[in-house]
Amino acid sequence: MNSPAIVWFRRDLRLADQPALTEAARKGPIIPVYICDDETARHRAMGGASRWWLHQSLEKLDMDLRSLGSRLIVRCGRSDEVLGALATESGAEEIHALHHYEPWWRNAEAAVARKRRLCLHHGNYLAPPGSVTTATGNPYKIYTPFWRALRERMPPPPPLPRPTNLPAPKTWPKSEAIADLKLLPLRPDWAGGLRDTWEPGEAGAHERLSAFREAVATYEARRNLPGEEGTSMLSPHLHFGEISPAQVWHAVAEAGGSTDIFLGEVGWRDYAQNVILQYPDYGTRPARDPFAHFPWRTSKEELKAWQQGRTGYPIVDAGMRQLWHTGWMHNRVRMIAASFLIKHLLIDWREGERWFWDTLVDADYGNNTVNWQWTAGSGIDSNMFVRIMAPLAQSEKFNASDYIRTWVPELADLPDGEIHDPSPAHRPAGYPDKLIDHREARERALAAWRDAKTA
Ligand code: FAD
Numbered sequence: 001m002n003s004p005a006i007v008w009f010r011r012d013l014r015l016a017d018q019p020a021l022t023e024a025a026r027k028g029p030i031i032p033v034y035i036c037d038d039e040t041a042r043h044r045a046m047g048g049a050s051r052w053w054l055h056q057s058l059e060k061l062d063m064d065l066r067s068l069g070s071r072l073i074v075r076c077g078r079s080d081e082v083l084g085a086l087a088t089e090s091g092a093e094e095i096h097a098l099h100h101y102e103p104w105w106r107n108a109e110a111a112v113a114r115k116r117r118l119c120l121h122h123g124n125y126l127a128p129p130g131s132v133t134t135a136t137g138n139p140y141k142i143y144t145p146f147w148r149a150l151r152e153r154m155p156p157p158p159p160l161p162r163p164t165n166l167p168a169p170k171t172w173p174k175s176e177a178i179a180d181l182k183l184l185p186l187r188p189d190w191a192g193g194l195r196d197t198w199e200p201g202e203a204g205a206h207e208r209l210s211a212f213r214e215a216v217a218t219y220e221a222r223r224n225l226p227g228e229e230g231t232s233m234l235s236p237h238l239h240f241g242e243i244s245p246a247q248v249w250h251a252v253a254e255a256g257g258s259t260d261i262f263l264g265e266v267g268w269r270d271y272a273q274n275v276i277l278q279y280p281d282y283g284t285r286p287a288r289d290p291f292a293h294f295p296w297r298t299s300k301e302e303l304k305a306w307q308q309g310r311t312g313y314p315i316v317d318a319g320m321r322q323l324w325h326t327g328w329m330h331n332r333v334r335m336i337a338a339s340f341l342i343k344h345l346l347i348d349w350r351e352g353e354r355w356f357w358d359t360l361v362d363a364d365y366g367n368n369t370v371n372w373q374w375t376a377g378s379g380i381d382s383n384m385f386v387r388i389m390a391p392l393a394q395s396e397k398f399n400a401s402d403y404i405r406t407w408v409p410e411l412a413d414l415p416d417g418e419i420h421d422p423s424p425a426h427r428p429a430g431y432p433d434k435l436i437d438h439r440e441a442r443e444r445a446l447a448a449w450r451d452a453k454t455a
Contacts (some may be wrong), residue, residue, distance in 0.1 A: 004097055013241055021192060027094075073086070080115055098241070127270060129274050143277075143382075215229070216262060235238075286349075314422070400420070405419070
């Protein structure tokens with residue numbers, strides 16, 4: 001019998017369209033492994049909501065592997081050391097994995113490859129990040145031309161089928177129990193809303209995709225309306241790799257109709273990876289000069305009010321409470337809430353990025369940092385600081401009354417005409433006054449921008 005190969009799972013927790021798994025299993029017995037590598041990711045420890053998701057997803061992956069005669073080995077430690085030890089114990093000569101582009105995973109891949117034969121495959125993006133370049137071979141900086149070039153290379157290759165049998169090694173190496181990774185919150189158990197909202201794992205991902213196939217025809221019309229279930233809610237499944245973008249692409253294309261706007265959003269995900277590949281420290285370093293001298297305010301009270309959904313702006317508060325309860329926030333409201341923190345409160349976007357990182361079930365280094373820098377106007381893309389979103393007008397425009405009623409119940413009895421911006425006479429006791437008036441905030445933000453540019 002051949003020596004086994006190790007399949008190193010990270011954010012690719014699926015069996016179908018998983019090229020590392022398929023290739024390793026084609027050659028002989030496999031040892032699937034997940035490594036809880038707090039050392040490698042110590043600058044970016046996984047947030048609480050992501051840890052909750054990961055626990056469920058690993059359990060599902062283990063069950064799925066067992067149904068095919070295999071199992072998931074779980075270990076803790078530095079990836080290169082754990083994989084080296086596992087290869088020695090098992091006699092494995094090859095390690096198969098999908099490419100990951102977060103700077104810490106690229107470092108870990110390099111460290112593993114120095115010691116062992118590491119075979120890296122593509123599979124988590126529509127096209128390998130770094131491969132979509134301008135005519136002169138340079139990476140794109142702006143989304144629109146990037147997407148145009150990527151779109152020309154589409155569709156992605158057809159997804160690989162789920163394996164029907166996974167050859168097992170003669171003996172299984174020892175494994176930690178998933179529960180021993182202590183990924184779940186204990187006291188307090190804040191995950192009730194997450195449990196009610198999500199079904200992590202590959203099967204849950206495909207259920208979401210099937211439901212969305214029915215709704216894709218109305219995506220363009222409904223995607224900006226926070227009160228409707230108009231978007232796919234696939235983001236955490238895509239982040240953890242429980243489903244591949246190629247699977248999403250082909251399923252949506254088969255559903256027919258106008259799908260370009262939706263596929264363009266999936267393209268943003270590829271774009272974000274291309275950005276962090278060019279700028280690995282995008283999560284900490286603003287890409288534009290004036291932001292090195294930006295006169296940020298540091299109000300702990302106001303940051304806390306934003307985090308808790310108590311800014312006095314109903315649309316912002318609804319979004320922040322949806323985030324806390326479900327681990328997800330509608331994209332339109334993410335933009336409004338992020339813009340509010342940065343431009344109305346003048347609090348550094350990195351504070352907001354960190355909060356989202358901890359509380360989102362889809363927290364993703366590429367998507368989160370690219371969208372925060374985009375909103376701030378500090379990024380390499382085309383957005384500008386001076387584009388200041390008006391939260392009250394946005395709330396009306398995108399018809400957020402029912403969304404506000406759901407997430408800010410103390411405002412539920414207000415009529416549509418009042419709910420976006422309750423007047424002092426109608427503001428219920430217990431609902432806070434606005435932290436700052438919109439016009440005043442706008443003037444203050446523009447003055448701060450002028451100072452930053454001349455500093
Ligand atoms: P759909 O509208 O159904 O889109 C399909 C898929 O496309 C999404 O699942 C996602 O993978 C991708 N996508 C959609 N919009 C974007 C976008 N703007 N940028 C990158 N990918 C996108 N998304 C994350 O996955 N993780 C994050 O940490 C994250 N942080 C964000 C922070 C801010 C401040 C903002 C404004 C946006 C952020 N987004 C993030 C992008 C976007 O809000 C979510 O991807 C989207 O709301 C997820 O819902 P959905 O799956 O229903 O999206």
